[in-house]
Amino acid sequence: MREEVQLAPKFKPTSAGRLSGALKKAGVLVPNVVLDCEDREILGTPFYIMDRLEGRVFHDGALPGGSSDERRHMYRSHAQALAALHNVDPASVGLSDYGKSGNYFARQIGRWTRQWELSRTRTDANIDRLIEWLPKTIPEDDATVVTHGDFRIGNIMIHHWEPRVIAILDWELSTLDTLWRIWLMPAWGGVPPRTSTAG
Template sequence: MTNAPVPTTPAKPVVQDVDPGFEVGHLDRFLKQALLDLQGNMQLERIGGGQSNPTFFVSYDNRSVVLRKQPRGANLLPSAHAIDREYRIINALAKSAVPVPKTLLYCEDTSIIGTPFYLMERLNGRVFPKYALSELPKEERRAIYLAMAETMAQLHQVDWASVGLAGFGRPGEYFSRQISRWTRQWQMSRTSDNEDINRLIDWLPKHIPEGDETSINHGDFRLGNLMFHPTEPRVIAVLDWELSTLGHPLADVAYSCLAWHMRPNEFDGIRGLNLVELGIPTLDDYLDHYLAHSGRRQGIAIFHLVFSMFRFAVILEGIAARARAGIASSDNAAEVGAQSIAFARRAVELIQRQSK
């Protein structure tokens, strides 16, 4: 008597936290055809607390990659979540000294998971979401901040035309165009009126500094968007490029400085903390380090900080609007969106302090 084989049901992909309409079976079949060498059952895990393009680890027995996709929903703001631009700039910077993950493929076919997406290699490293760096010894914290400044200087030194980004944005008049853009975004996404925002919309166009220049602008250059070596205070990847464009380098610089101006309960800032005791450089030390490595002479002015706070306040308001519409890409989107008020208030306080 022979034993007949027992019929088995193919294992289903293991899934954690995906949006409705995300057809994981379609993704599994697509990836096994596109990447060829994948073995075993797919595991899909959502990662990060970001408010932007949802990000997942996609793991098989022999390989793990990272997937980034547009959020679901039809009410996305114009130019928001441009996943194709993100893929393009990461590819372009692979030719430069700026550390970025290796891209694997881009897919615009929305029948697979409901939105366009791309894949990139999964790196082994550390990401620090909070500026106080409480998980690190004191002696390493300063080096982490200085590495952030050095990496930003590397980015701003890239010849954007030579790496294929000549059409990635419009050179010149960056601040004027951005003020108009974020004013429109505010009008489209605001969930309530805000007199501080109204004042900033009036003040900013009248105070744009002289001197114009163009570099690659990350658009969200902060500690939490950098991946560091597992044991060394060295950046191995700059992440989250969805807001990148050609712009003024001081916009990135000012944005990266916001942590020094915000309190711990305001997007995890470090204002009011004992920086000497923590081993974190002062804002002046951080800026001096950037200037030394970028070859620049001009530092940021009050305008650049006010602009960055205004812009971020509008971004946070957009998150609040998506939360109300039920299409936010993170569970705490409503809470984060409420902090829009704090950034607008701090920007107005900077203006008031300057005018005294």
């Protein structure tokens, strides 16, 4: 039997149909899932099948081959697709239990603090002050949205000849999250390679 591939812990292949159906009704550009199957006897793992789409997938954030005007429209369409996703109220489409809702910053600060306390090898007054300061600066607006988790150029499909997004792909890292964390996402071109300065 084929060895089962472990996906991201929060995502199950059979979540795809539910997620796709809910987001599609809200106007998000998701492929239509035509089958969810939990029968491991078929492929050795749960799986889903979605509609085949015809379009272009770029793995270079610079979008080579297009004119500057085409690239501008593609980037704008990319941002609009992301905005449409984040404008969806998870509860209104039946996804309130798709991940943890609210208290994102308190949970992250608490986790980071515990990690530091368990792994510290020295006393650091600066970190102690930070641990004391961070809980006092949590934003009041902690709205929960559906986040893709890997919303880069390579995970969207562009129309064959028009400079617009027709689908958002690869939802394995999707969950509920806060909009405040989106700035961490390398949306356009990814993180540049690190260069070594060691002699």
